[in-house]
Amino acid sequence: MLTIEHSKSKYEQAKKHLAGGVASSLRASMKPMPLYAESAQGARLRDVDGNEYIDYLLGFGPLILGHANEELTNSILAAMRKGYTYGLQHDGEIELADLLVDILPCADRVALSGSGTEAVMLALRLARAHTGKHKIVRFTGHYHGWSDSIFTSFPGAGLSESVTSEEASSVVPPGTMGQSVNSLNDIILLPWNDPDVLESTLRSHASEIAAVISEPVMCNSGCIVPKPGYLELMRQLTEELGIVFILDEVITGFRLAQGGAHERFGIKPDLVTIGKAMGGGIAISAVAGKAELMKYIDTSAVSHLGTLNGNGVATAAALATIRELAKNNGSSYRRMEELLVSLSTGIRVLLHKHNIPGVVNQIGPVFHMMFINEHEVNDFDTFNKRDAGKYAKFAELMLSEGVLLRPNGLWYVSTAHEQADIDETLLAIDRVLGQLDEAVY
Template identity: 40%
Template sequence: RLVEAYRRQAEKPVIYGAEHRLEIEVAEKIQALVPCAERVAFTSSGSEAVQLALRLARAAAGRRMIVKFEGHYHGWFDAVLLSHHPGAEEAGPLHRPYVAPESKGQVPNAVENVIVLPWNRADLLEEVFSERGEEIAGVILEPVLMNSGGILPAAGFLEAARELTARHGALLIFDEIITGFRIDPGGAQKVYGVTPDIATFGKAVAGGAPLSVVAGRAKVLELMFGGGVSFGGTFNGNPVSLAAAAAALEEISRDGGRALREANRLGGLLMEGIRAAAARHGVRALVSGFGAAFAVHFTEATELTHYRDVLADDRERLARFLREALEGGVYALPDGRFYTSAAHSEQDIEQTLAVVESVFSGWAARGGA
C-alpha cells in the first residue's frame, strides 16, 4: 500500500509550494489517534520537529531554559545535541550531570540554555524546578528511553513531569520519534495516560518516508500564526511523503490497531526468547524496552533505571554478539536495538531466535567467551 501510494503521488506534482488537501487529511488522521494533537504541523526530519517544539515552548513560556535527560537523543542540532552518550568523566555527578556537547563544531553557548538530569529521578526534577522554575520553558524527554537502551519510565515519573511542568508554567514535550505509531497508534502518551503539551513524531508516521510531525495544544501551535513564532521549510508537508503517511496511518489504525498489536506481540516473543536462550546458556543478558522496540544488554545489572546503568554494559561482548548474529543473518543496531514491524512473521522470529541460540550455545561451549 505504501509503495502504491508513493507511485500514485509521484505521477502528480511532488511539491506545491502551498497548503494542500493531503496535509488536512493526514493531520485529521493524527488528531483522531494522538491525545495531544489539537493542532498539527509537518516538517521533514525529527531534528527539525524538535527545534520547532523547543521554539514553541520558549515562546509560550517566555523563558529560555530547557530540561533534558541524560542519554536522551533529540536530534543533531547544536541546541540539543547534549549529554546523549557522554563518557563517565564527561557525565559528571549523577545528581547534577554536566551539560556535555556531543560534537566538534557545536557552538559553546549551547550548554547555557539546557539543564541535564538523570532519567527517572522525579525527586531531582522537582528539586530543579524548586530552584529554577521561573527560568524553565520546557522539559523534553523520550517517554521510553530508546536511544540509550530501551529504559521504561519508572512508575509515576511521567506523571510527575506533567504535574511539575503544569505547576510551574513550563511545557512538557514528548519526543515520540521512535515510540510514536510504534508502541501504540496513539503513541506512548496514550499507553501511559500522560498528555504532553507538544509531541514530535517521525519514522513510522509515514512508513519510513521523510516526514516528521509536531502536534500539540492549539494555544501553543497557533503561535506560528500571528503569534510571532517563525517556522518554514520548502519540503515541509511534501505530497509524496504525506501520501505515504496517509497510507501508513490507515494501516496503523485499521481494526483498532491490529498491525501494531501484532508487531508488539512478535517483539515480545523475541524479547522472551532472547532472555530464555541467555538463561539456558548462562549468559548474563538483560533485555529492556517494549515489544516492537527493545535493546539487548550484557551486564550484571538486573534492571535499568537511567543512562548511568547503561554505561556499565559490556560493550565488547555486545559487539561480539552483534557480529556473530550478523554472520547468521540477523542485523541489530550497533547499540543492541531490535525492531519488529508489521512486515515480520512468526517464522522471522523463530529464525532470529535460532541464530541467537547458536551464538549463546557457542559461547557456552567456549567457556562463556
Template identity: 70%
Template sequence: MIRTEQSHAKYELARKYLAGGVASSLRASMKPVPIYVQSAEGARIRDVDGNEYIDYMLAYGPLILGHAHDELTTAIHQAMRKGYTYGLQHEGEIGLARLLTELLPCAEKVALSGSGTEAVMLALRLARAYTGKRKIVRFHGHYHGWSDSIFTSFPGAGLQGNDERAATSVLPGTSGQSAGSLEDVILLPWNDPIALESALRAYSGEIAALISEPVMCNSGCILPKPGYMELMQRLTKELGIVWILDEVITGFRLSIGGAHQRFGLDPDLVTIGKAMGGGIAISAVAGKATIMNLIDEGTVSHLGTLNGNCVSTAAAIATIGELVKDHGSAYTRMERLFTVLASGIRELLNKHGLPGLINQTGPVFHMMFTDEQEVTDFAAFNNRDGAKYTRFAEVMLSEGVLIRPNGLWYISTVHDDKDVQETLHAVDRSLAKLVD
C-alpha cells in the same frame, strides 16, 4: 559465513567521495563493514554480496510496515505521478493534519516538518516563545536530534544521581558545536524524582520547557518508574513549563496514539517522526492550540522548503491507514511476536551462561550483556558490556540477522513466526560462538 567483498569495495570507493564513507555517521559503526544493500522486501534485506538478512534494524525505526510495502508503495507512486512537491498547498496537508489531531490525544493543531531533529527544534522554539523563558531541561541518555541547541554528549555518563553539577556541566555532542549552544540546557538524570523536582523548582523562573522521551529507547529501552511521568506532568503544569514529549521513536510504534496514549499522559507538545512515514522522511509537532497558535499569529516562524510535500504526506496517510486496520490489531501481533522473541533470547542467555537481560516495551526492546539484575536508570545501563554486544551483532550478521550494534531491536507488521524462530536459532548459534 557471509561474503562481504562487494560491500568492502563499495565502502572504500565511497570514502573517496562521501565524507565518512556513509551518509550518516552512526552507520559507520557496523562490523565487519557497513553493508551495502541490493534490495529489500517485507522483513528481509539483501546485500550486494548476495547475503539475505532478517531485518530488526528497520532503517533505525521508520520501517514499521517493513520494506517495499505494497499499499505504501502504491500510495507513494500515485502521489509522485501528480508531482513531487509544489511549494504550494494541497489536500494531503489537511488530510494528514486532521488525521493526527484525531489520533493523538494531545493534538489540537499540527505543524509538519521533515525530520525528528527539525521537529524538536520547532517545539523548543514554540516553548520559548510561549513562556518568554530560555532554559531547557533534558536528561542523560535521551536523544533529541543533532541540532546544536540540544545535542549533548551521548551517552555521556559523567553526571548521575542528585549531582549539583547536573544543572551546569553540559558537554557538546560533537566537535564544531558553538561554545554557547548549550548554555540554556539543564541536564538531569532520568527516573530520579528528587533531582527532577529540585531542579524544576530551583530554576522554574528560567525554564521554558522540559523535553523527555516517554521511554528511554536508545539507552536501554527503560520505562519510567511508576509515577515519574505523572510527577513530570504535574510539576510542569504547576510551574508554567511547557512539557514536550519526544515521540520521534515511540510515536506510531507503541500504539496508534503513541506512548502518551498508551500511558495516559497529557503533554503540551509532542514530536513525532520515524514510523509515521513508513520510511519516507516526515515529522511533525502536535499539541495544544494555545501554543501552536504562535505559528498562526506569525510570532514563531516555521520554515522548510519540503515541509508537508505531497509524497511525504501520502506516505504518512497510507502508513497510518495500515496501522489502524482491524482496530490496530497489528500492534497486538507485533507485541506478541516480540514477547516470544525476547523470552526465547532470555532462555538462550541462561542456556549459554551469559549474563544479560532484555527490556521490552511493546514492539521494541533493548538487549544487553550485563551483570545487573535490572536496568531502570542510565547509570545501570552504562554498566553493560557494549563491546560484547557489538561483537554479538557482528556474529548475528554472519548468521543472517541484521540488528543494531547498540542493542535496540525493532519489529514490523510483516515479521512472522517463521522469522522469529529463525532468529532464535541464529541467536543460539551466535551466543555459542561468544562463549567459545
C-alpha cells in the same frame, strides 16, 4: 562465514568522495563494516554480496510496515505521478493534519517538518515563545536529534559517553566537535527517572525554565520505562509551574500505539514530536499539541520553515502508513507486541542457557538487549555498565547467521515479521551465544 567483498569495495569507493563513506555518522559504527543494501522486501533485506537477512534494524526505526509495503508503495507512486512537491498547498496536508488530530490524544493542531531533529527544534521554539523563558530541562541518555542547542549526552556520540549523571549536573558536555559550547548554556541536564531531582530542580529554577523535554521511554539508552508516577509527576509539576511539557515521541510515536506512548500511558503533554514510524520510511515529522502553543505559528511569530515540509510524497506516505496501522482496530500493534514478547522471552531463556549475564528491556514493538552483570537496568548509569563491545561483536556474528541488528542493542519489529522469522532468529541467537565468549572483540 560472511562474504562481504562487494560491500568492502563499495565502501572504499564511497570514502573517496562521500565524507565518512556513510550518509549518517551512526551508520559507520556497524561491524565488521558498513554494509551495502541491494534490495529489501517485507522483513528481509539483501546486501550487494547476495546475503539475505531478517531485518531488525528497520532503517533505524521508521519501517514499521517493513520494506516496500505494497499499499504504501502504491500510495507513494500515485502521489509522485501528480508531482512531488508544489510549494503550494494541497489536500494531503489537510487530510494528514485532520488524521493526526483525530488520533493523537494531545493534539489540537499540528505542524509538519522533515525530520525528528527539526520537529524538536520547532517544539523548543514554541515553548520559549509561549513562556518567555529560555532554559530547557533534558535528561542524560535521551536523544533529541543533532541540532546544536540540544545535542549532548548521547551514548555513541563520543565525548558524552563517559559522562555520568553526577558529572552531567555540573557540566553539559557538547555532543560533537564543532558544536558551540554556548549553544548548551540553556540546557539543564538531569538524570531521568529520579522524581526528587526533577521536583527540586523544577521548583528552584521555575522562573527560567521554558520546557522539559523527555522521551516517554528511554529508548535511546536501554529502552527503560518510566517509574510508576514519574511522567505523571512531570506533567503535574510542569503544569503547576508554567513550564511546557514536551514528550519526544520520534521513536515511540505510531510505534507503541497509534496515539504513541502518551496514549498508551494516558499522559497529556503540551507538545509531542513525532517522526520515524509516522512516514513508514519516507522523511516526515510533526509537532502536535495544544492550540495555545501552536498558535504562534499562525502569525509567523514563531518561524516554521522548510522547503520540502508537507510535500505530497511525504504526506501520502504518512497517510498510507497511519491508515495501514489503523486497520482492524489497530490489531497489528497487538501482533507486533506478541511477536516481540516471544522474541525477548526466548532471548532471556537463551542467555540463561549459555550462562551469559544480560538484560532485555522490552515495551511494545521495540526492545533493547544488552550484556550486563545486573538483574535489571532502570537508569542511565546502570545502562552504561553494559559491555557494548561484546554486543557489537554479537551483532557482527549475527550477520553471518542472516540476522541484521543495530550495533547498539535496540531491536525493532514490523508488521511484516512473522513467527517463523522469530523462530529462525532464536536458533541463530542460540548458535551465536555458543561462540560469543571465545570471540575476540
